[in-house]
Structure formats: C-alpha cells, structure tokens
Amino acid sequence: MGANISSKSPPFDGNEDVTFDHFEILRAIGKGSFGKVCVVQKTDTKKMYAMKYMNKRKCVERNEVRNVFKELQIMQGLEHPFLVNLWYSFQDEEDMFMVVDLLLGGDLRYHLQQNVRFREGTVKLFICELVLALDYLQSRHIIHRDIKPDNILLDEHGHVHITDFNIATMLTKESHVTTIAGTKPYMAPEMFNSTKPTGYSFAVDWWSLGVTAYELLRTRVRPLPAPQNVPCGDGLTSSLYLLLQLLELNPEKRFSQLKDIQAFPYLSDVNWDAVLHKRIMPEFIPMKGILNCDPTFELEEMILESKPLHKKKKRLSKKEKDPSKSNSSQASHLQKHLEMLQRDFIVFNREKVRPHHDSIQETMTKSGGTRREDNQNNTL
Template identity: 60%
Template sequence: MYAMKYMNKQQCIERDEVRNVFRELEILQEIEHVFLVNLWYSFQDEEDMFMVVDLLLGGDLRYHLQQNVQFTEETVKLYICEMALALDYLRSQHIIHRDVKPDNILLDEQGHAHLTDFNIATIIRDGERATALAGTKPYMAPEIFHSFLNGGTGYSFEVDWWSLGIMAYELLRVSAVPNARRAVSCVPQKGRLHCDPTFELEEMILESRPLHKKKKRLAKNKSRDNSKDSSQSENDYLQECLEAIQQDFVIFNREK
C-alpha cells in the first residue's frame, strides 16, 4: 500500500506553485533512502499531478506533540540518529531540505522516522551558496535570515542541522514538562488512527475537486469547453500554462 498526493494544476498555476512542484518531483525522482518518504510513481491527467509515495501509518511528530506524548530520551536519540543519516545522504546528493521540523517527520509502524516534504528543498553544487528566505521561521538558522536581510554570504547544508537541533530541543523540552502521562516508546499503537480525524474530514468536505467525481467532471468540462468562445485571453493563457505542465511533467516509475 502507498500514499497518494494529488495537486490540481489550475490551482498550482493560480498560486504560482508549479515550479515548486516540479522541483520536488525532480529531487524525489533522483533520491532513495530508508529514512526518507520515497517517491514510487508520478503521473498526470487533465486536472491533476499525482505523486505516489511510501505509506507511513505512525503519524507525524507534530501530531504526537499535540497529543501531549512524552518521548523518552532514548526515543529522541533514535529520531536524531535516523534524521542524521537522512541529512547526510541528502548532502551527498547536494540537497538542502530547508524545512526540517516535527510536521515533516513521519513515523512508520515500527516507530522509525522518515523525512518528507521537499517542496522548498534546493540543490547546490560546486561550492554554491543558497540565498533565498525559505523554511519555517522557528526552525530557520540565523544565517538564512542574515543572508536575506543583510546580503550575507548565503548558507549551505548546515541549516538543516540547526533545524534538527531545534526539533530535538522541542521534543525533549515537552517531555520534561511534568504531567500525568508517562514517557512512551517509539512504536506507535497499531490499529489506532495517528492523525486528527476531524481535520481530515474537513479536508474532504472542503475539497472542491474530489477524485471520485473526476470522470463526470472531466466530461462536463470538455462539453463546456467546446461551447465556449476560445478567444478569451484569460482562458488562452490558462490553457497555455496547462499545456506547458502537460508537456514538461515527468512520468516516473521507480520499479522500472
């Protein structure tokens, strides 16, 4: 079983997110590691771009923090060691993740940590330095702010280690606050939902283009498009962008 992420093309164009999606796909197609959430397949249709990745059922660390879970020091050490191996591998591939935080670390059913979300990752080679302001502010290294605000010399792979250190402090500090809950091991309970079902239900209700209605919707759109005046400039621009995505999108199958 896998997890599938799908991104609506028109929404990506409107939010100026196409470049980020393509960069994430480019990176994920070239890497594979036991402590990453790995991409297995990518494909597209008229409406959406799809990414099929490892299915991790243990929930993300942010969820467990919000549930007031107390992690043992040994558990936090395990997470840090596994993330250190993941970051060392990414450095060997010239990749800065730039968004290491509890929200982007998923647990599998055995309790091992996996890094996900390469949406703002970047590739640097041959002594290059990154300069863009990117990341989640509480976890961002000082040199990222300095480079952006004061025109510093930029930053490199070290910023991910800073973020990992902030996360380790957060996990240990929360665990140190006295409460009635006992410290838990790193193995999530099987058969339990490790996410907020209310949030997931809201996401489904608010989804304007649900997958199960796709076939009917595409047929309706095709009929409507045939009856429209194709000279409208906005529609022409959108169509050009959609065609560019269709042409540039890379279909991927890790098994081949």
C-alpha cells in the same frame, strides 16, 4: 472515500505508464497549502501508498509550478530508509500526482499535540536515524530547508522518515544559496544574515534538527531560547550537550556531518549499521488501529471539496463527452500556462529504474564510516 470507486480498474500492463486509474482511493489523511494527501491501493499489486495530488489551476495561479517540478526532480533521484520515497508521478487534466511511501504512524507534530512525552532514548534513536538521512541528502547535494516535527513521519514500527521536499534545493559548487526559506522557529541564524553574500549551506538542516530534537525532549513551545540559556538538568545533560553542538551559532563550528555525530561521546556506543537497517527497535510505537492524523481531513474532502477525488473518473468522463464546457471559462494566459505544465511535467516510475541500482548499498558507500562491528548490541 473509497466506497464510490469502481472496482473495475483496467488491467495493468507493466510497460504502460502508471495513471490515476491504477489506484483505488481509500481515504483522505492530510492537506498542505496547495495539495492534499490520501491513502491509495495499487490495484495490481495491492500495495498501499500515500498519494499527494495538486490542482493544476491553483498551482498556476499561485505560481507554485516551479516548486512542484523542483520537488519532483529532487525526489526522483533519492531513495533512503529514512525518507518518504517517491514511487510514481503522473498527471491528468485536473491534477498532478505524487505517489509515495505510506507511513501511518503520524507526524511528530501530531504526537506532540497529543501530549506525548518522548523519552530520551526515543529521541536519541530519532536523532541517529535523522542524521543518516541528512548525511545522505548532503551526499546528494540537497538542502531540505524545512526540517521540523511536522515534516517527520513515523512508520508503524516507530522509525522516522523525512517528508516534504517542496522548498528543498540543490547546492552546487557554481551556485550559492541565499534565499530565505523555511519555518522561522527552525531556521538557522545564517539564513537571515544579509551581510554575508556567500549564503548558507547544509548546516542549516542540522540546526533545524537541533531545534526539533530540543522540542521533542522538552515539549517546549517554540521559539527555542538561545543555546547558552538551554538548561542542562532533569537527567538530560548528555543529550542537551549534543544539542548545543547542533545549535552552534557559527555554521563553521556546528555539527553538520555524520562523522561529527559519530565521534560525540553520547553516541559512541551506537551501532550505525543496525540503525541504517532498522534493526534497533524504537521505544515509542504509534498506536495501531487508530488514525494518527486529524480526522477532519476526511470530512472536508467528502463534504467541502467542490471536486472530490473519488468522483474524478465520472467528472473527467463527462468532460470528454462535452468538451465545450472544459475550457470556456479559462482565460487565454491561464490556458497557455496549463498547456506548458502538461508538456513539461515529469513522469516517474521507480519500478522501472530501481533494478539498476541498490540504494541501500549506495547509501552505505556514500555515508563513509557508518559501518561498525556487528558484535555491538542492537540497542541505544
């Protein structure tokens, strides 16, 4: 994709807003229901990122604008070692853009489809890293609502990162969450409980973590069997007992806090400070030098996409020269919604807000009790 991009990008002024012009598009690596993802390089710093871009017209037509705005609002307030963090958000006439951490290790669904058999020690570290992320989200009053292998990405060293906050929601004391949202095989039973008007809480994410961990250990086709039918054999007894605590039907009794996990005997020897700072080397490291995703994304972008991203600059430049064509086919109500989207879009630049806080220190403060003695081994 990057072959047709001009290298003559404008020089970047640190005081101006980041835009599409400040990135070089390298290749497509994924797509969602209404957005696509490509690898980009920021021209001034040469740093690599993933750029998610969403067509405005499609978002309006599918009534997805509110979800995009909510995702932006949530992500701009988050930063954690085991999340896919937002760096920039901006827009142009056609698309909305979110620039996030680039993780080239592939998602866990991809590796399952490649018949990878994760060892128990690997899944144990995954669980530790993910519970730190969930504990952080809980401290920020965020329910992710879609924890599953597809939404867990690996970095080049094998550490996990939660992505896709498209259906995440914020829980406050004044409101209750009752909307059914997520991916069915990973959704907690209380989400389907119509007789309990008080709704559900953070425990739904910990149930999803349990289902995900079971799938990684067993490579068992979803949906998961009832917890009482989970076999405890093949040397996995300890880890499966932990999963039973995450798969407790009663959310009041379910493990859904970091302290619950830390107190469990299976994880009593974990150096949580070392986990947080990625000092524990994962057993599974993604293959380097290969594309850890479906290569057809690149072909689709180049061959099937009617408005490919790498031709955007030329396309928009042509529109500016001939503005009569740009709006002639748009219905008035669609144009009105597009104008509202243009006005209300949330522009974000983490580089401008980051100096005001130390996110890692804040993480450790929020996640009380995570620090252990440094004389513990940096292993699991």
